[in-house]
Amino acid sequence: MSLLSIQNLSQSFDGKPILDGLTMDFWEGHIHAVVGPNGAGKSTLANTIMGLHGYTNYGGEIFFDGQSLRGVSVDARARMGITLAWQEPARFEGLSVLRFVGAGSKRKDPAHVKGLLEALGLEGERYLHRSVDRTLSGGERKRIELASILAMEPRLILMDEPDSGIDVAALDYIFTALSRLKNQGATVIMITHSRAVLEQADHAFLMCNGRLREKGEISKIGRYFIDRCIPCDHINEPDEEESIL
Amino acid sequence: MSSSDLVAALLQSIGVDNPHGLSDNTARIEVHENRVVGLKLVPGLKVDADETDDGINVEIRVEAGVRLQKPVHICFGVLPEDGRQHIDLDVRIHQDAHASFLAHCTFPNAVDVRHTMTAGIEVEPGAHYAYFERHVHGTHGGITVIPEARVIVHDDAEFTTEFELIKGRAGQIKFDYETLCHDRSVVEMTARISGRADDRIEIHERAQLLGDEAKAALISHIALRDDARAEIYNDVTAYGARARGHVDCKEIVLDRAIAKAVPMVAVHNPTAHVTHEAAIGSVDSRQLQTLLSRGLTEDEATDLIIEGLLSKKARWTKD
Ligand SMILES: Nc1ncnc2c1ncn2[C@@H]1O[C@H](COP(=O)(O)OP(=O)(O)OP(=O)(O)O)[C@@H](O)[C@H]1O
Numbered sequence A: 001m002s003l004l005s006i007q008n009l010s011q012s013f014d015g016k017p018i019l020d021g022l023t024m025d026f027w028e029g030h031i032h033a034v035v036g037p038n039g040a041g042k043s044t045l046a047n048t049i050m051g052l053h054g055y056t057n058y059g060g061e062i063f064f065d066g067q068s069l070r071g072v073s074v075d076a077r078a079r080m081g082i083t084l085a086w087q088e089p090a091r092f093e094g095l096s097v098l099r100f101v102g103a104g105s106k107r108k109d110p111a112h113v114k115g116l117l118e119a120l121g122l123e124g125e126r127y128l129h130r131s132v133d134r135t136l137s138g139g140e141r142k143r144i145e146l147a148s149i150l151a152m153e154p155r156l157i158l159m160d161e162p163d164s165g166i167d168v169a170a171l172d173y174i175f176t177a178l179s180r181l182k183n184q185g186a187t188v189i190m191i192t193h194s195r196a197v198l199e200q201a202d203h204a205f206l207m208c209n210g211r212l213r214e215k216g217e218i219s220k221i222g223r224y225f226i227d228r229c230i231p232c233d234h235i236n237e238p239d240e241e242e243s244i245l
Numbered sequence B: 001m002s003s004s005d006l007v008a009a010l011l012q013s014i015g016v017d018n019p020h021g022l023s024d025n026t027a028r029i030e031v032h033e034n035r036v037v038g039l040k041l042v043p044g045l046k047v048d049a050d051e052t053d054d055g056i057n058v059e060i061r062v063e064a065g066v067r068l069q070k071p072v073h074i075c076f077g078v079l080p081e082d083g084r085q086h087i088d089l090d091v092r093i094h095q096d097a098h099a100s101f102l103a104h105c106t107f108p109n110a111v112d113v114r115h116t117m118t119a120g121i122e123v124e125p126g127a128h129y130a131y132f133e134r135h136v137h138g139t140h141g142g143i144t145v146i147p148e149a150r151v152i153v154h155d156d157a158e159f160t161t162e163f164e165l166i167k168g169r170a171g172q173i174k175f176d177y178e179t180l181c182h183d184r185s186v187v188e189m190t191a192r193i194s195g196r197a198d199d200r201i202e203i204h205e206r207a208q209l210l211g212d213e214a215k216a217a218l219i220s221h222i223a224l225r226d227d228a229r230a231e232i233y234n235d236v237t238a239y240g241a242r243a244r245g246h247v248d249c250k251e252i253v254l255d256r257a258i259a260k261a262v263p264m265v266a267v268h269n270p271t272a273h274v275t276h277e278a279a280i281g282s283v284d285s286r287q288l289q290t291l292l293s294r295g296l297t298e299d300e301a302t303d304l305i306i307e308g309l310l311s312k313k314a315r316w317t318k319d
């Protein structure tokens, strides 16, 4: 069963097509990876599914649990169970980690939030009352973002490059979060450039130039990405004839 | 009402149920209208108060070398719907003394109340003086608050002051603080204010870094809704060698509110360094979108972002 179904999705900015007739099905309870070169449209896809400001005017259809998301606001989508972990999460001066993580959580008590932080390798006592501001390192901020996602107990998580700015040691905690989400029955769509992250997925899609180039087992997609995309000298402008779909 | 009833009513309006919840060795001063209704001193702290027609003259002294362990609790209030209260404050923290004051100004029922204060504050060499002032206003907005302070911070002394008005209507606020900062002194002045309806907020803060290595930060974080207006004039002028100053003015403006910030920074010594950051506008779009993506409504998200803006911060001058 697919939880999210995208049909002929297109999105353009200033007349330039960024997503170009994407059709994808995301099965419920699976971890899906989306890979592709810089500028392929991966973040645009995530932002459009979330319905962020500036991304609501799309062609085609997005169905979540059989229901069209057209005209559904970001917060209404979030209350349906969709959420987004940002590639570069925003900073909130003066807002404590406890308040931030608790904000979207059904349980706001410090003990619960502390447990989530600790699952991500952040010592609860040290972080609960710190502010989600510039004094947090990029890696700390990303893990706090994931804690706030776990707290929501969402059904569909869009993760935009969960590994960027994260060191190898902390990467294990990202994987812990992923398996926790999977155990909760959640569906994950993660955008990544990392082989290690890709390997956590059950299934992968390869995007190039706003289109779907390939989909299938992660080993196949990984190989294709390394063999064909990385050496590709006209990144994001594949030949029509070259398309393998 | 008897003095003890007034003390209880004043404290209740600021959320303290039982005056005796303050332990016995906590110094306290409670002033209702023009009467001192409660007073408890500790060794090293001297308070002299004279009632006047429309307020009181208070002289506060902390003796040289005395370190007050606990903050002195002050409560100024007017409980009826109308009234005038003028406080003339004369504070001297003698050499090497350390004292902190937690002042509540409470006008919970104000329809036509005017609270004015003129303060002369002198922090002697090596002394530390921290003054935290929290205002509790009612929902009517019929309140005018006009504090003025002239502060001299001597060599190696520290003066920090924080003005918080988050609960209730700001009404009309106009404050004017000026500090003269001598060698190696540290000054930090913070205002955190929320305005709504037709509230009017005007802040004038000046720090003159006269001494070498003097340090000052002027921080204003304001949130405005409805038709509220704010004007913030922050001025840091550095004369001393290696003096350091900072102006931080952040305002979130919603609805039809209008905000104006005029940071003035000047340096008269090439080794001095003064910075300023000002940001005025609606809530940050990325912050808002993030919270929406966690399922908060736009109003809930906006409130949370404002809560962050108006929360107590780590001191800038601490680093
Ligand atoms: N809001 C926007 N307005 C204008 N152009 C946009 C907008 N969002 C994305 N784009 C453009 O769309 C293209 C795809 O960007 P996108 O961020 O989706 O790529 P990506 O695959 O996530 O790349 P990366 O791997 O670098 O993160 C880029 O050329 C980008 O400049």
Ligand SMILES: [Mg+2]
Pocket (backbone or CB within 6 Å): A042, A043, A044, A087, A160
């Ligand atoms: Mg991207």
